[in-house]
Amino acid sequence: QVQLVESGGGLVQPGGSLRLSCAASGSGSIFRISTMNWYRQAPGKQRELVATIGSGSSGTSINYADSVKGRFTISRDNAKNTVYLQMNSLKPEDTAVYFCNAQWIVFVRREAWGQGTQVTVSS
8 A cells, every 4th residue: 555645835935846755655566666646635626637748668758737827836756656746837726635646456456545635736
């Protein structure tokens, strides 16, 4: 199994930057084969997929939600079992709880979620 812990959230002014981290523990081998995702959920809204990065075995395919393209960058360090989300040019509408998600297949599809970290963009 994999346990995920996010960090790096906080309060930032519009136009500012934050870098979120998601550290995986439990099984480094599972982390390396996992597709890693960042989701966010704003108050009263559904959880939405923000960014995805593929596992090393399938290359490093990366995708972003249209709302964050050009501003957010997802990356991973398999040696540290960590995935990052660099967020630049933050807007008030980026305010949400950000969740890290891992998805992998070992006979069946499995996934794990972190507890979330709050990002607030406000002046």
